[in-house]
Amino acid sequence: xxxxxxxxxxxxxxxxxxxxxxxFGGVRKYFMPFISPSHSLTFSxxxxxxxxxxxxxxxxxxPQILANNxxxxxxxxxxxxxxxxxxxxxxxxxxxGTVTAKGKGSGLLxxxxxxxxxxxxxxxxxxxxxxxxxxxxxxxxxxxxxxLALYSQYPVSELIVHPRTRxxxxxxxxxxxxxxxxxxxxxxxxxxxAAEDIKTLGSLFPLASGVMLGRGxxxxxxxxxxxxxxxxxxxxxxxxxxxDLYTEYLRFWPESAVVGRMHLIMKYLCSxxxxxxxxxxMLRKVKSVADYDRAIRFLxxxxxxxxxxxxxxxxxxx
Ligand SMILES: Cc1cc2nc3c(=O)[nH]c(=O)nc-3n(C[C@H](O)[C@H](O)[C@H](O)COP(=O)(O)O)c2cc1C
Numbered sequence: 001x002x003x004x005x006x007x008x009x010x011x012x013x014x015x016x017x018x019x020x021x022x023x024f025g026g027v028r029k030y031f032m033p034f035i036s037p038s039h040s041l042t043f044s045x046x047x048x049x050x051x052x053x054x055x056x057x058x059x060x061x062x063p064q065i066l067a068n069n070x071x072x073x074x075x076x077x078x079x080x081x082x083x084x085x086x087x088x089x090x091x092x093x094x095x096x097g098t099v100t101a102k103g104k105g106s107g108l109l110x111x112x113x114x115x116x117x118x119x120x121x122x123x124x125x126x127x128x129x130x131x132x133x134x135x136x137x138x139x140x141x142x143x144x145x146x147x148l149a150l151y152s153q154y155p156v157s158e159l160i161v162h163p164r165t166r167x168x169x170x171x172x173x174x175x176x177x178x179x180x181x182x183x184x185x186x187x188x189x190x191x192x193x194a195a196e197d198i199k200t201l202g203s204l205f206p207l208a209s210g211v212m213l214g215r216g217x218x219x220x221x222x223x224x225x226x227x228x229x230x231x232x233x234x235x236x237x238x239x240x241x242x243x244d245l246y247t248e249y250l251r252f253w254p255e256s257a258v259v260g261r262m263h264l265i266m267k268y269l270c271s272x273x274x275x276x277x278x279x280x281x282m283l284r285k286v287k288s289v290a291d292y293d294r295a296i297r298f299l300x301x302x303x304x305x306x307x308x309x310x311x312x313x314x315x316x317x318x
Contacts, residue, residue: 001202002028003224004160006189006214007064007089007133009033011264013046014055015248021059023241026225030059031133031212034066034091036104037076049252053083064089064133068104068114070121077127087157090122092134095166106166109147110138119154129157133189133212136178137165144178152184160187160212176204185209192216193311198227219271219311235305238272242296250289259292266299271312273303280318 005012005020005027012020017030035047049055051063063080065088067073077088092115094105101107108115122130132151137143143165151159161182163175174190188208192198193216202208217223221241222233245265249258263283270276279302282295 001208001228002187002210003228004028004187004210004212005030005217005224006212007031007033008214008218011218011268014050014052015252016245016265017059017061018055019241019245019248020221023237023244024221024225026222026228026230027217028060028210030061031089032061032063034064034094034105035076036066037069037072039072041072041075041079051080051083061085062087062089062131064091066091066094066099066104068102068108068118070118073118073122074127077130081128085128087129087131088127089131089133089160092132093162095135095169100166106135106138109135109143109166112146112150116150119150123154123156126155131158131160132156133160133162135166136161136163136175139165139167141165141175141178145181148181158187158209159184160189162189164190176201179205179208182207187212189214193219193223194308195223195227198223215268215313215316216311218265218268220309221269232307233272233309235300238269238305239300242269242300255289259286259289262292266296267316267318268311270299270315272306272309273299274306276303276315277318279303280315 003026012033032050035043035051063085065073065076080088091105092108099105099107103111103114108118137147161179163178179186179188185207187210188201188205189212192201192211192213198211201211213223220233222237226232246262249261263286266283270280276299279295279299282298286292286295
């Protein structure tokens with residue numbers, strides 16, 4: 001079974017992917033958070049940094065495109081091919097209101113004619129292999145069989161399924177049973193937070209060729225390696241990973257941006273510690289690098305490490 005790192009805008013940027021890749025094995029592909037092309041193919045500073053070949057050197061990265069316009073999609077795929085990328089992913093899952101209002105991401109799932117026209121054009125003469133990351137419907141899981149039938153008409157290089165509807169965002173349990181209908185190899189994504197659960201999923205769906213891990217892998221950066229039969233996370237590895245990440249952000253970003261981003265990542269990584277509430281309170285009040293260093297010293301020195309960390313949504317929302 002292959003392990004993929006899910007794209008997470010605002011978390012798994014080029015720096016994070018690179019540092020994760022050199023500290024932990026086990027991930028076959030890192031999916032880039034979406035880039036959203038416009039007619040002039042001008043990209044934001046964030047997007048240009050994230051897709052630049054220098055920032056991704058040596059990391060197996062798949063860029064993701066969010067588009068409902070086949071011309072923009074093809075032009076972006078060509079540009080990415082010329083940069084050296086070997087595959088692109090089409091985002092049909094993003095549930096954000098600003099995205100779906102424009103008929104992009106999971107917004108396309110409620111416009112079957114438009115979706116078909118896009119797929120016809122994208123797969124007519126693909127510039128690169130195109131994989132799809134999709135939800136199972138917009139309003140209702142009953143939309144899934146028709147979507148699946150549509151996807152089966154195209155040479156989709158890999159179908160990555162997050163079995164929730166758009167309306168469900170990330171709430172409630174994923175409709176895992178919908179994956180039983182797929183009938184060919186697919187990649188499962190959604191709420192896999194513990195190595196045991198990943199093993200169970202493999203036996204539940206023999207056609208799952210891989211799993212894509214998001215929040216669970218940020219919270220326990222050794223989860224893919226461990227699920228593949230490798231070692232569990234150790235406190236020393238976590239400390240090295242943290243320090244490497246922090247140093248890399250400080251190389252590229254202003255200090256205020258670094259402490260903001262590290263605070264967000266630490267909200268995931270606090271799942272690795274017992275009784276991290278005080279450290280989280282300290283992190284919330286951080287205004288400078290010195291404050292941040294103090295909070296991190298407290299967390300690593302005073303809070304007991306949990307040997308089998310599992311993503312805690314309650315910590316993230318706290
Ligand atoms: C903060 C955040 C940002 C995300 N950004 C993207 C994105 O850019 N592209 C995408 O396809 N999915 C994105 N997702 C969805 C994840 O890739 C993944 O499908 C979702 O987190 C469910 O997987 P998990 O339960 O393993 O976390 C994002 C999710 C989160 C929480």
